Amino acid sequence: MSSCGTDSPFEEFDEASRLVSRKLAAFLRTLRDNGFAVGLAEGRDAATLMGQGFAVRPSLWRSALKHLLSARKSDWEKFDGIFDAFWLGKRVRSRSQTSGVARAANNPSFKSLQDAAANQHGSQTITNQVPSDDVAPDGRGGEGRMEGASRADNLAEVDFRDMADPEQVAMAHEAAARLAKVMRTRLTRRDLARRRGYRLDLRRTIHRNISHGGVPISLVKRQRKDKPLRLVILLDASGSMSVYTSVFLRFIHGLLDEFREAEAFLFHTRLAYVSPAMKEKDAGRALDRLSLLAQGAGGGTRIGESLKTFNRWHAARVIHSRSCVMIVSDGYETGDAVLLGREMAALSKRCRRVVWLNPMAGWEGYSPEAKGIKAALPHVDLYAAANTLRSLSALEPYLARL
Amino acid sequence: MKNREEIAERLAVCGYIADSELATAISLMQLLKRPLLLEGEAGVGKTEVAKALACVHATELIRLQCYEGLDQSSALYEWNYQRQLLSIQAHRSEDADAVEDRIFSEKYLLERPLLAAIRRDRPPVLLIDEIDRADDEFEAFLLELLSDFQVSIPELGTITAMTIPHVVLTSNGTRELSDALRRRCLYHYVDYPDIDREARIIMARIDGASASLSMQIAQMVQSIRKEELRKVPGVAETLDWAAALVGLDVRDLHDAPELVHETMTCLLKTQEDKVRLTREVSERLLGKVA
Numbered sequence: 001m002s003s004c005g006t007d008s009p010f011e012e013f014d015e016a017s018r019l020v021s022r023k024l025a026a027f028l029r030t031l032r033d034n035g036f037a038v039g040l041a042e043g044r045d046a047a048t049l050m051g052q053g054f055a056v057r058p059s060l061w062r063s064a065l066k067h068l069l070s071a072r073k074s075d076w077e078k079f080d081g082i083f084d085a086f087w088l089g090k091r092v093r094s095r096s097q098t099s100g101v102a103r104a105a106n107n108p109s110f111k112s113l114q115d116a117a118a119n120q121h122g123s124q125t126i127t128n129q130v131p132s133d134d135v136a137p138d139g140r141g142g143e144g145r146m147e148g149a150s151r152a153d154n155l156a157e158v159d160f161r162d163m164a165d166p167e168q169v170a171m172a173h174e175a176a177a178r179l180a181k182v183m184r185t186r187l188t189r190r191d192l193a194r195r196r197g198y199r200l201d202l203r204r205t206i207h208r209n210i211s212h213g214g215v216p217i218s219l220v221k222r223q224r225k226d227k228p229l230r231l232v233i234l235l236d237a238s239g240s241m242s243v244y245t246s247v248f249l250r251f252i253h254g255l256l257d258e259f260r261e262a263e264a265f266l267f268h269t270r271l272a273y274v275s276p277a278m279k280e281k282d283a284g285r286a287l288d289r290l291s292l293l294a295q296g297a298g299g300g301t302r303i304g305e306s307l308k309t310f311n312r313w314h315a316a317r318v319i320h321s322r323s324c325v326m327i328v329s330d331g332y333e334t335g336d337a338v339l340l341g342r343e344m345a346a347l348s349k350r351c352r353r354v355v356w357l358n359p360m361a362g363w364e365g366y367s368p369e370a371k372g373i374k375a376a377l378p379h380v381d382l383y384a385a386a387n388t389l390r391s392l393s394a395l396e397p398y399l400a401r402l
Numbered sequence: 403m404k405n406r407e408e409i410a411e412r413l414a415v416c417g418y419i420a421d422s423e424l425a426t427a428i429s430l431m432q433l434l435k436r437p438l439l440l441e442g443e444a445g446v447g448k449t450e451v452a453k454a455l456a457c458v459h460a461t462e463l464i465r466l467q468c469y470e471g472l473d474q475s476s477a478l479y480e481w482n483y484q485r486q487l488l489s490i491q492a493h494r495s496e497d498a499d500a501v502e503d504r505i506f507s508e509k510y511l512l513e514r515p516l517l518a519a520i521r522r523d524r525p526p527v528l529l530i531d532e533i534d535r536a537d538d539e540f541e542a543f544l545l546e547l548l549s550d551f552q553v554s555i556p557e558l559g560t561i562t563a564m565t566i567p568h569v570v571l572t573s574n575g576t577r578e579l580s581d582a583l584r585r586r587c588l589y590h591y592v593d594y595p596d597i598d599r600e601a602r603i604i605m606a607r608i609d610g611a612s613a614s615l616s617m618q619i620a621q622m623v624q625s626i627r628k629e630e631l632r633k634v635p636g637v638a639e640t641l642d643w644a645a646a647l648v649g650l651d652v653r654d655l656h657d658a659p660e661l662v663h664e665t666m667t668c669l670l671k672t673q674e675d676k677v678r679l680t681r682e683v684s685e686r687l688l689g690k691v692a
Contacts, residue, residue, distance in 0.1 A: 037581050045434050052433060060406075063426040068434070071584035073441060073575075076591040203475055206483055210502060214490030317575045 020055065021047065027086050031069060034082055038069055058088060175389050176247050177254035230261035232318050232351070234310065236329030238268040238301035244359045244387070248328050251392060253278055253286050263318040267306035273314065300334030303372055307343035315350055324353045328386065330360050333372025341375035348379040355395070356380040362387035405429070409458065418447075418454030419595075419602045427590045428455065437548055437569035439584065442592035445636015448572040451592070452529035455568060462526040464567070466515040468536035474543065478553060480512045481505075506557035516544075520551055520563035528567040534577040545583050595637065597624050603637060604644045611648050618655045619644050621691045622662075626669060629679065629687075635669040643668035659688055 024046055031038050045068055049055070054064045062083045070076045204220035212218075233252050237245050256262045256278045266272045280286035319325070325347060333340050348354050356376065360366050362385030368377060377383060382398055385391050406425040413420045413428075431438050440448040456463035466477055486505040493501055513521065519528040533541065547553065551563035571587060573579060595603060600620040604611050611619075623640045635643075646665045652658050663684045670676050 037585050039585060042585070045436070048434065049430070060426065063423050064430055067423075067427045067430055067438075067588045067590055068436075070589050071439075071581065071587075072589070073591055076589060202483055203481065206481070206486060210490075210505075211498070213494065214487050317577065 017050070020050065023087075024050065028069075030082065030086055034078065036069060036075055037071055042069055061087070176251040176392065230263070230318070230320060230323045231255060232323055232325045233262065233264045234271075234306070234325065234327045234329075235264065235266050236268070236301060236303070236327075237266045238332070240301065240330055240332050241328075241359070244328075248386075249286075263314075265306075265310060265314070267301070267303070269300065269302050269305075271306040271309040271314075301329070301332055301372075302335035303329060303331070303333045303376075304335050304337070304340030304343055307340065307347060311343055311346050311350070315347070319351045321352065323351045324355060325351050326355045326357065327376075327380075328357045328359075330358055331356075331368065331370045331373025331376065333370065333375070337371040337375040340372055341379070344376045344379040348381075353381045354379060355382045355384065355398070357384055357386035357395075359385065359387040361385035362391060412458045413454050414606070416454045416457035417606050418450060418457075419599055419606055420451075420454075421595075421599065424451065424590060424592075427588055428458075430588055431568060434588070435566055437571055437587045439579075439587035439589050440570065440572045440592050441575060441589070443594070443634065443636065444574055445634075445638050446592045446594055447637045448592050449529065449531060450637075452527055452531075452570040452572075455570060456527040459525075459527065459568065461524055461568075462522065463529060464515050464519045464526050465529045465531060467531045468533050468540070470535055470537065472536045472540055474540075476514055477516050477540070478514050478547075479517045479555060480514060481557075482510045482512050486510050508558075511555075511558070516547060517553060517561070519567040519569075520553065520565070521561070522565060522567070525565040526567050528569045530569065530571045532574055533571045533583075534573040534575060534579060538580070541580055541583055545580075545586060548586060594627060594634075597621055600624070600637065600640060604641065607641050608644045608648055611644055612653070615647070615653060615655070616644070618691050619647065622655060622687060623669065625687045625690055626679070629683070631670070631675045631678065633671045633675060635671075639669045639671075655688060655691060659685055662688060 025043070028038050028043050028046070046065060049064050049068070055061045062080065065083065066076065066079045070079050201220045205216050205218075206214070208218055208220060209216045233255070235245070235248055235252065252262075252264050256264060256275060263273075263275045264278050266274050278286055344354070356373075358368070358373065361368070361383070368374060368383075384395065386395070406422060406429055409428050410420050410422065410425040413425070427438055430436070440451060442448055452465075453463060489505050489510070490501055493504070515528070519526055530544070533544070536544075548569060551566055552560055554560045571583075594600075597617070597620045600623065601613070601616040604616040604619055605613060608616075619640065623635060623643070627634050643665060646668050647655075647661070650658075650661055650665070652661055655662050663681050666679060666684060667676070670679060
């Protein structure tokens with residue numbers, strides 16, 4: 001992923017173009033730092049475009065590069081902001097990273113080349129759409145605050161909130177990840193063993209029976225491809241759940257694997273799609289990336305609103321006919337409980353099963369009295385406690401039946 | 403390079419009112435020979451882009467509709483089994499090699515869209531519609547085809563493209579596409595048109611829609627889209643509605659609030675939405691229309 005490949009095709013350009021090409025290489029690197037998948041082929045094509053005179057006007061240049069270099073909607077929306085910041089020197093109020101070379105934006109030799117651009121600069125009213133979440137990373141790496149006494153007996157039975165010393169917490173994390181892995185493979189295997197139906201594969205049948213003079217003696221059958229079970233996990237990361245968040249994150253990370261259909265979302269006051277961050281192979285790094293998202297704004301939990309966002313923007317993509325939605329939350333809704341009820345109804349219509357895991361349901365003497373959980377319960381297929389490793393593993397037979 | 407204004411103009415002649423960004427995308431397609439991936443909500447006119455593109459190039463449109471379980475035999479090629487069987491029966495006495503040579507020849511080959519697209523004299527527009535509905539495996543196969551533009555048929559050998567088709571892919575986002583496919587393509591996000599453009603689309607498509615009525619309809623639809631609906635009306639729905647209103651001889655939306663409300667069935671496609679958009683709501687929205 002080096003940018004040297006993008007430097008080479010520019011030999012024939014004059015001095016000014018060479019400056020621009022170097023700048024282009026730096027721009028590609030900036031995009032890569034911002035999560036764009038830009039390869040050498042794209043760099044070469046961008047250079048071709050420059051040669052074709054697309055770079056004479058900033059608006060044309062931006063539009064051309066936008067089509068070439070962005071690959072998904074989020075890129076598409078982010079692009080204008082990054083482009084303006086880089087090529088036109090507009091300030092970006094965001095977390096978009098600029099790599100070392102990119103700071104050459106202010107280098108005078110390029111400034112002179114940019115004069116033409118600057119003249120038109122005023123007429124542009126492209127708004128910067130890069131979200132600005134300047135959350136300072138802290139060293140805790142997503143660990144919740146643990147309280148209570150330390151009990152070193154059977155880990156499986158210990159409530160996550162009662163785990164105090166870091167070693168025990170780490171062990172619980174390991175166990176959660178292991179559990180998730182085992183569940184994943186077992187679920188998939190059960191899936192396969194249960195398949196029966198078939199239909200005839202005419203093409204292969206004929207091919208195989210050429211030697212019989214075309215009389216179909218040995219038949220080739222085709223199995224219907226089965227959709228693997230897909231888990232969609234919505235994890236409450238608000239303050240009231242903070243003791244549990246880290247263990248569940250670890251559990252989810254175990255479930256999400258490249259070959260496994262699972263999607264994960266976090267919510268507190270808003271919803272965040274975290275599958276890409278979760279796919280990070282190294283659990284520690286994944287959790288680091290997530291700890292930023294996981295820290296709730298402290299403004300309570302808007303489950304209803306988060307679900308609404310989910311239903312509106314994500315449901316069509318992530319839910320199919322064999323999906324199970326797993327909501328992990330204590331059900332303390334600080335927003336509108338009626339809205340929560342409505343969105344839960346919409347959600348349950350859409351997917352096969354809704355599982356609600358409430359860590360607090362495992363506490364002695366707890367009953368679902370919070371208005372949020374009361375509104376949601378009628379639309380939930382399984383309501384279960386999930387405050388110990390044992391209760392997590394108890395879920396497996398249920399998921400296998402889907 | 404064909405300039406963008408020219409492309410936009412020719413698209414307009416074909417009845418597609420494009421924004422300038424799309425015209426850029428199309429000129430890039432020609433220049434870089436890359437496929438164009440269109441994403442956007444249902445009903446914003448993604449498929450129409452391909453049709454218009456075929457019209458611009460005055461060439462054939464070959465369409466491959468993707469669905470779950472789509473496989474090579476329905477996308478690429480298939481042997482004509484019935485004919486093959488007949489031929490085997492009819493030439494029983496011949497030796498096996500000769501029969502095999504005969505039945506696996508061009509004559510018994512059925513072209514499916516992907517093969518058809520690379521065997522035309524004049525580059526056609528190949529529309530691969532709703533690629534997100536196909537399986538991952540098909541996507542991987544498609545990726546290979548789109549980079550090499552050649553197909554190998556085990557019984558016949560490799561068929562290389564005579565011309566490189568203009569490829570347009572559309573996706574509704576029911577499944578996340580692979581990064582490899584995304585990188586291979588130019589990307590364009592098709593959004594709902596703004597009021598002006600939607601009004602121009604109505605005028606271009608519906609005979610008898612006056613400028614003022616088109617503007618009113620566009621404004622009305624725009625404000626309906628801001629309501630909380632389960633299924634937001636797309637451009638196709640707008641056109642249906644405009645056609646209905648023109649057919650009912652409505653000249654000005656304010657003259658016929660009753661008709662406006664009743665014909666909204668063209669826009670609202672679920673019971674829930676119909677209930678939500680009551681007469682009061684439609685009158686309130688109509689009040690905002692100039």
